[in-house]
Amino acid sequence: MRAYVFPGQGAQFVGMGKDLYDNSPLAKELFEKANGILGYRITDIMFNGTDEELRQTKVTQPAVFLHSVISALCLGDQFQPDMTAGHSLGEFSALVTAGALSFEDGLNLVYARAMAMQKACEATPSTMAAIIALADEKVEEICAKHNVNGEVCVPANFNCPGQIVISGDINAINKACEELKAAGAKRALVLNVGGAFHSPLMQPAKNELEAAIKKTTFSHPVCPIYQNVDALPETDPDKIKANLIAQLTSSVKWTQTIKNMVADGANEFIECGPGKVLQGLIKKIDNSVDAHGIV
DSSP states (O other): OEEEEEOOTTOOOTTTTHHHHHHOHHHHHHHHHHHHHHTSOHHHHHHHOOHHHHTSHHHHHHHHHHHHHHHHHTTGGGOOOSEEEESTTHHHHHHHHTTSSOHHHHHHHHHHHHHHHHHHHHHSOEEEEEEESSOHHHHHHHHHHHSOTTOOEEEEEEEETTEEEEEEEHHHHHHHHHHHHHTTOSEEEEOOOSSOTTSGGGHHHHHHHHHHHHTSOOOOOSSOEEOTTTOOEEOOHHHHHHHHHHHTTSOBOHHHHHHHHHHTTOOEEEEOSSSSHHHHHHHHHOTTSEEEEOO
């Protein structure tokens, strides 16, 4: 069975999507539609901007979404998913390509999400850290010790065995990193990010996004979508909405998502969008499956 997966923030690169724009009338039409919806020419930044311009929150999330969705839509009849999933931001790409959301509504929600997250980051100085080569249970245990006295320290992304990202207040994350290294982590590296994504510190952004999601029409997708918050397949529009609202303050359960997709019959994973990050993670989760990009 074929599963399509969609990357999140961090996969972007200058030049992404230009080949699609230049060679596909459909891609050009969709990119120009996006320029109109956003009110600025995101294509100019994607194709010819600088890394710094592309890293702006109002650009990064819609740019990755657009590249991912348009890559999939340009496959035409070849795009026949038995199931889909997306990592964080990528969940919106999965929802659009599976028919649960329109292209326009998906882009509007992604832009609203990006701006709400930016505001939440500016309101509370916070950070994230990558923890390498330590058991999930140990990371959870140490995070819990530092998630006290009003400070936040939680696992944010379960990316693959031996790779977890934690999220929270700067002081709590720094203290947790020291203890995680002492407990045997090969690396506990504070990341250059603007805030504590997928943690309770994103509650203000969640409130904003919830209002936008509730006003948006969701349809039954053509296949199950395995969502980040519980790693389970979903087709009911109301449940999809609820899970999407919960996503901003919940952990991304990517390891469990892939395991569940494999258990349900997926043996070919196709990554749609910039980069190859998800292909690498999938092979670390289960090296018996075929994971590749669009060919």
